[in-house]
Amino acid sequence: KAGVTQTPRYLIKTRGQQVTLSCSPISGHRSVSWYQQTPGQGLQFLFEYFSETQRNKGNFPGRFSGRQFSNSRSEMNVSTLELGDSALYLCASSLGPQDYEQYFGPGTRLTVT
Amino acid sequence: DQQVKQNSPSLSVQEGRISILNCDYTNSMFDYFLWYKKYPAEGPTFLISISSIKDKNEDGRFTVFLNKSAKHLSLHIVPSQPGDSAVYFCAVSSGTYKYIFGTGTRLKVLA
Numbered sequence: 001k002a003g004v005t006q007t008p009r010y011l012i013k014t015r016g017q018q019v020t021l022s023c024s025p026i027s028g029h030r031s032v033s034w035y036q037q038t039p040g041q042g043l044q045f046l047f048e049y050f051s052e053t054q055r056n057k058g059n060f061p062g063r064f065s066g067r068q069f070s071n072s073r074s075e076m077n078v079s080t081l082e083l084g085d086s087a088l089y090l091c092a093s094s095l096g097p098q099d100y101e102q103y104f105g106p107g108t109r110l111t112v113t
Numbered sequence: 114d115q116q117v118k119q120n121s122p123s124l125s126v127q128e129g130r131i132s133i134l135n136c137d138y139t140n141s142m143f144d145y146f147l148w149y150k151k152y153p154a155e156g157p158t159f160l161i162s163i164s165s166i167k168d169k170n171e172d173g174r175f176t177v178f179l180n181k182s183a184k185h186l187s188l189h190i191v192p193s194q195p196g197d198s199a200v201y202f203c204a205v206s207s208g209t210y211k212y213i214f215g216t217g218t219r220l221k222v223l224a
Contacts, residue, residue, distance in 0.1 A: 100162065
C-alpha cells in the first residue's frame with residue numbers, strides 16, 4: 001500500500017508570496033492532518049480535515065488555510081509568507097478522526113527568503 | 114506554555130544497553146499517548162502507543178510506560194541498536210486536537 005505522499009518536497013519562496021502544498025493520504029484514509037515542524041518548536045498541529053470539513057484547528061494565524069477534496073486529498077495554503085514560515089510541513093493521514101494512529105508523509109521543506 | 118515536554122534534547126547510549134526516553138505532560142485530559150521515531154528527511158514513523166487505561170505496553174524491544182499520577186510517559190528500548198539512532202517524539206491526544214507533540218529527543222546509539 002502506498003504511503004502518504006506530499007508535493008513538492010522542497011520549495012523556496014520570497015517573503016510576501018503565497019504557497020500551496022499538496023498531500024495525498026494512504027488509500028482508504030479519510031482524515032488528513034497538517035503539522036509544522038521547526039527546530040525550536042517541534043511539531044505543531046495546524047489543522048485536521050475529514051470528509052472535506054475542517055474538524056480542528058491549531059493556534060496559527062488566518063494566513064494558514066487548507067482544504068480537502070472528495071478523494072481525501074488535501075492542500076494547505078500559506079498567504080503573505082513571512083521568514084518565520086520557513087519550516088518542514090508534514091501531512092499525516094488516518095482512517096478517520098477517531099483513529100489515533102496517524103501515518104506521516106515525508107514533508108515539504110519550505111524556505112522563505 | 115508547552116503542554117508536552119521532552120526535557121532531554123539528546124541522549125547517547127551504548128549498543129546493547131537500555132535507552133530510556135522521557136516525556137512529561139500537563140493536562141490530565143489527555144487520553145492517548147504515542148511515540149514516533151523520525152529519521153532525517155523523512156516523516157515521523159509511528160512506534161508504539163498506550164491508552165490512559167493502561168500503564169504499560171510492549172512491542173518487541175520497545176516498551177512504553179505511563180504514570181498518570183505523575184503525568185509522565187517513558188519509552189524503553191532494550192537492547193538498543195545503532196539503527197535506533199533517530200529523533201524520538203512523544204505525542205498526546207485528547208480527541209480535541211489530533212496530537213500535541215513534544216520537541217523531541219535525539220538518540221544516538223554508539224556501536
